[in-house]
Amino acid sequence: MNYQWYPGHMTKAKRQMQEDIKLIDLIIEITDARVPMSSRNPDIDDIGRNKSRLILLNKSDLADPKANESWIQYFKDQGYHAVGIDARNKSGIKKVQNTILEACKEKIERDRKKGIKNRPVRAMVVGIPNVGKSTFINTYAGKAATKTGNKPGVTKGKQWVRLNKSVELLDTPGILWPKFEDQTVGERLAMIGSIKDDILNIEELSLVMIDYLREHYAGAIEHRYEVSVEGRHVEVLERIARKRGCIKQNQEIDYAKAAALVMDEFRSGRLGRVTLEYPDGCGEEDA
Ligand code: G4P
Numbered sequence: 001m002n003y004q005w006y007p008g009h010m011t012k013a014k015r016q017m018q019e020d021i022k023l024i025d026l027i028i029e030i031t032d033a034r035v036p037m038s039s040r041n042p043d044i045d046d047i048g049r050n051k052s053r054l055i056l057l058n059k060s061d062l063a064d065p066k067a068n069e070s071w072i073q074y075f076k077d078q079g080y081h082a083v084g085i086d087a088r089n090k091s092g093i094k095k096v097q098n099t100i101l102e103a104c105k106e107k108i109e110r111d112r113k114k115g116i117k118n119r120p121v122r123a124m125v126v127g128i129p130n131v132g133k134s135t136f137i138n139t140y141a142g143k144a145a146t147k148t149g150n151k152p153g154v155t156k157g158k159q160w161v162r163l164n165k166s167v168e169l170l171d172t173p174g175i176l177w178p179k180f181e182d183q184t185v186g187e188r189l190a191m192i193g194s195i196k197d198d199i200l201n202i203e204e205l206s207l208v209m210i211d212y213l214r215e216h217y218a219g220a221i222e223h224r225y226e227v228s229v230e231g232r233h234v235e236v237l238e239r240i241a242r243k244r245g246c247i248k249q250n251q252e253i254d255y256a257k258a259a260a261l262v263m264d265e266f267r268s269g270r271l272g273r274v275t276l277e278y279p280d281g282c283g284e285e286d287a
Contacts (some may be wrong), residue, residue, distance in 0.1 A: 030127035033063035065273035074279035126174035133173035206259035
């Protein structure tokens, strides 16, 4: 993890978020589509009471398309607006634009009744580290966006990026803190690479991954490594190691190297589009 979440940092991040949220109409919460629940922090529901809400499932290019659909429906059923995107490739961005206006329909209507015309919707991007907040802001704001500079009441240094005539975005995202107290959450964030590998046991992680893939994405390992997935997970890792030449100088199997390879290939999507948790609880037993 790029950030160490000591209680002091958490309190500071929360206080900053509470201040920023006073300035905006809409919270754009970014999650990782492979772990939409584990990459959220429900504290935002409390901090963002009374604000319009949009949840983006980013990195949907890496997640299972069917699961993306289920998650979008799940969040909609909970009363959020929700869209799947791939911020890196600019996919889904047009839909985001339309959904922002839809999400702020009531505010726009209220303004219109008061005779206020052309006041843009103000939005802020929030999310835990590494979900793609900066990528989204860069992609969405693009080159066309113009910075509108400081405004009264805005903390010095903060800028609004004018996206078009109807939407303004705070140029710095709000960083939410992951829910590390839940072990399953920690493990899933480790799987997607949000926690630094040097503080984890990568071998254990790769074995959990092998089991998960065997159960939920039959064929993914066989297809990528051309090995059998029969037997214990550690035997599967051994076969992958042999196939990929992860052998130490003394001819022993280099499990650590093979484990790093499996995790890297999963994280970059080379093992296919995989989702690690589903709205109906599928995946719970594996983590
Ligand atoms: P943050 O501000 O929330 O901390 O996240 P950031 O935008 O820095 O993105 C974290 C990583 O996720 C970056 O990769 C970024 O390229 C990647 N990313 C963001 N959106 C998407 C997406 O929709 N799909 C995919 N596949 N990846 C996405 P990185 O490895 O840290 O850097 P780089 O590879 O871009 O150099």
